Amino acid sequence: MFSIAPSARLRPSPFYEATVKAGVTSFTVYNRTMLPTGFGDPEAEYWRLINGVSMWDVAAERQIELKGPDAARLAQILAPRNLTKQVEGQGKYAALCDHTGTLINDPIVLKIDDDCYWFSIADSNMLFWARAIASERGLDVSVEEADVSPLAVQGPKGEDVVASIFGDWVRELKYFWFKPSKIGDIPVMVARSGWSKQGGFEIYLMDKSRGSELWDIVAEAGKPWEIGPGNPNQCERIESGLLSYGGDTDDTTNPFELGLGKYVDVDVPDDVVGIEALRRIKAEGPKRQLLGVIMDTDEKLEFPNIWFDIQKDGIRIGDMVNCVFSRRLEKNIGYALVDMDSKPEDAVNVRKNGKDIPGALTALPFI
Amino acid sequence: MFSIAPSARLRPSPFYEATVKAGVTSFTVYNRTMLPTGFGDPEAEYWRLINGVSMWDVAAERQIELKGPDAARLAQILAPRNLTKQVEGQGKYAALCDHTGTLINDPIVLKIDDDCYWFSIADSNMLFWARAIASERGLDVSVEEADVSPLAVQGPKGEDVVASIFGDWVRELKYFWFKPSKIGDIPVMVARSGWSKQGGFEIYLMDKSRGSELWDIVAEAGKPWEIGPGNPNQCERIESGLLSYGGDTDDTTNPFELGLGKYVDVDVPDDVVGIEALRRIKAEGPKRQLLGVIMDTDEKLEFPNIWFDIQKDGIRIGDMVNCVFSRRLEKNIGYALVDMDSKPEDAVNVRKNGKDIPGALTALPFI
Numbered sequence: 165m166f167s168i169a170p171s172a173r174l175r176p177s178p179f180y181e182a183t184v185k186a187g188v189t190s191f192t193v194y195n196r197t198m199l200p201t202g203f204g205d206p207e208a209e210y211w212r213l214i215n216g217v218s219m220w221d222v223a224a225e226r227q228i229e230l231k232g233p234d235a236a237r238l239a240q241i242l243a244p245r246n247l248t249k250q251v252e253g254q255g256k257y258a259a260l261c262d263h264t265g266t267l268i269n270d271p272i273v274l275k276i277d278d279d280c281y282w283f284s285i286a287d288s289n290m291l292f293w294a295r296a297i298a299s300e301r302g303l304d305v306s307v308e309e310a311d312v313s314p315l316a317v318q319g320p321k322g323e324d325v326v327a328s329i330f331g332d333w334v335r336e337l338k339y340f341w342f343k344p345s346k347i348g349d350i351p352v353m354v355a356r357s358g359w360s361k362q363g364g365f366e367i368y369l370m371d372k373s374r375g376s377e378l379w380d381i382v383a384e385a386g387k388p389w390e391i392g393p394g395n396p397n398q399c400e401r402i403e404s405g406l407l408s409y410g411g412d413t414d415d416t417t418n419p420f421e422l423g424l425g426k427y428v429d430v431d432v433p434d435d436v437v438g439i440e441a442l443r444r445i446k447a448e449g450p451k452r453q454l455l456g457v458i459m460d461t462d463e464k465l466e467f468p469n470i471w472f473d474i475q476k477d478g479i480r481i482g483d484m485v486n487c488v489f490s491r492r493l494e495k496n497i498g499y500a501l502v503d504m505d506s507k508p509e510d511a512v513n514v515r516k517n518g519k520d521i522p523g524a525l526t527a528l529p530f531i
Numbered sequence: 532m533f534s535i536a537p538s539a540r541l542r543p544s545p546f547y548e549a550t551v552k553a554g555v556t557s558f559t560v561y562n563r564t565m566l567p568t569g570f571g572d573p574e575a576e577y578w579r580l581i582n583g584v585s586m587w588d589v590a591a592e593r594q595i596e597l598k599g600p601d602a603a604r605l606a607q608i609l610a611p612r613n614l615t616k617q618v619e620g621q622g623k624y625a626a627l628c629d630h631t632g633t634l635i636n637d638p639i640v641l642k643i644d645d646d647c648y649w650f651s652i653a654d655s656n657m658l659f660w661a662r663a664i665a666s667e668r669g670l671d672v673s674v675e676e677a678d679v680s681p682l683a684v685q686g687p688k689g690e691d692v693v694a695s696i697f698g699d700w701v702r703e704l705k706y707f708w709f710k711p712s713k714i715g716d717i718p719v720m721v722a723r724s725g726w727s728k729q730g731g732f733e734i735y736l737m738d739k740s741r742g743s744e745l746w747d748i749v750a751e752a753g754k755p756w757e758i759g760p761g762n763p764n765q766c767e768r769i770e771s772g773l774l775s776y777g778g779d780t781d782d783t784t785n786p787f788e789l790g791l792g793k794y795v796d797v798d799v800p801d802d803v804v805g806i807e808a809l810r811r812i813k814a815e816g817p818k819r820q821l822l823g824v825i826m827d828t829d830e831k832l833e834f835p836n837i838w839f840d841i842q843k844d845g846i847r848i849g850d851m852v853n854c855v856f857s858r859r860l861e862k863n864i865g866y867a868l869v870d871m872d873s874k875p876e877d878a879v880n881v882r883k884n885g886k887d888i889p890g891a892l893t894a895l896p897f898i
Contacts (some may be wrong), residue, residue, distance in 0.1 A: 167557040168535035168568075171765075172837060172853050173654060173778035174559060190534040192541060193560035194779065196654070201535075221687070263666035268659060271693035287540060287563070289656035292635060299630035299804075309782070396536075410538035410563065437666075470539060486539050 175222035178375025186393040194224035217321035218394030223313035228283040234303040239281040255340035259419035265441030286409035293440040318364035321389040326365045361404035405529030419452035459496040459523035471514040544590035545742025545763045553760040561591035571719040584688035585761030590680035595650040601670040613796040622707035624784035632808030653776035685731035688756040693732045728771035772896030788819040826863040826890040840882040
């Protein structure tokens, strides 16, 4: 392990001081922002998410705000998904693509009102991207990174914690829907969302000076449910089949390869970025597919998280794009971005430094 | 200090294994790539750069390659600097701006040939930016991140080391000029360049599978000059007045505020991105300027590297945007992004957590 320190270039999150007090031990960098990756007890952090409730500083999930008369138009131009029926308070997952149909981010698009949208982004610069498209097309819209920082409350007991703060109305929120609220005078949005399959909410802090206060309020409210700190969990998210843009994708990956075809509406207008390419890819069919691979070894594999070749009958069929030891399956599992001939249960080998590890493909999610 | 580990999302550099062998202890993340920030002895690493020769893994300085019939046209559209006289083998520093004239990156633009340019970029996503502009304008050019990874050799003895590898012709290279070459069969470009004012070269590795080999060759060649590992040095670069895009800039900083006006040619064609805004800013004059600030305290200040208010006569005049204890001046120094009324030698206060640290403005560079 190596050390990292915040710097002027790597932005601290509004919850940074609070996570330091909570004992954060490691970080990654996401959208040029420090994102906690551990609090010293990976075992407890995992099971807290699976069985209890965990709170996460995910301020690195930045919000790109489109505001002005052409906000709705720009949102639609950027997202190859039909947004015409989206209503205020509703979020929609979208697979943003470039002009060649390659995935460049997979945000939740939140409709704040008719003239304001937030793109709650994965790890790539959608601020510059959206500004480029808006300016080149002469749209009447401002594009800014908003002062909005999500704090996630994840796990099966998350709803009880969030309801204890905001009231029982949060129990009625549908997935990806959100509602403005306040905690005292701290302005927030409350969304049913989060990068796990264990259920939960994201509280979008709308005043970066109030990060420690919000953290402490949630930590205090969660005590009856033994809330504790955590972070987006690599093991749980792979078990659950969730995508990490930039981790599971390369410079040519399109949404159809990733099983995201259901989020691509090819009947959106012709001015949507990449739609022509996406129609063609859909018509021709993708060249690769995302499956799982379960490795047949008792050893807990210590993979550096880079891509490895997957072979079937001695022939390369694709890449293992991420790998983790599953705490629930007690097996080494990974994602397999492989050719279209491959099928679940196919016997394969993962080649690591010239050695073969036997395994089998499987459908996603693992659990 | 906190720990960080490579992941599939944070790309290792081709020199990663070599830097681990060389004892790297800390990293930052730059262009989604792991960038070494220390090898355990900051004092020695600093003086090696000032008095000797240091080798740096700066693969995180990615190369965005524009290739095709419209490559030159796209390079000019992206860069508000006259590139018409740029010749093959010449690099030019350019202040890339968005449509509002805000700085979004400050690469070296390398002209490889008439149909191929590399943008050797700072820490922001110019791949997506260049693709957006190229596609929206219907240009006939491919935009890719090339398989090119710089290894810097910096310090007054750097030229001797690089000449011992490639021959004395490197001594004739002008600043930012470069030439293709080979070490054995490893393809490289050799450029007189680097993010320090101590002189030196960047060897652009053009085959990512050869990183450890190249590192070892340079380390071996440098032995007579006692070469050792290092990295872009925050202390030296601030003493020398070098800019860190994203560290010293915010979301509204324009080149004129940073003293980069001499790199902006307002007579470039009207289709250059941001040129209309830059002409207006130049005509009106910038609202801020970048100066230095020297703090008057014997204590070595331990600043977290975030921005702090600078006040003059109790009134806020701008921000200290970075701060370091200068090993040569033996003083705490920082950059001051302040209003246009401010002058070198003005007495100011830097406000840190409600306390004032007295100091004075100064012209850049410090040394």
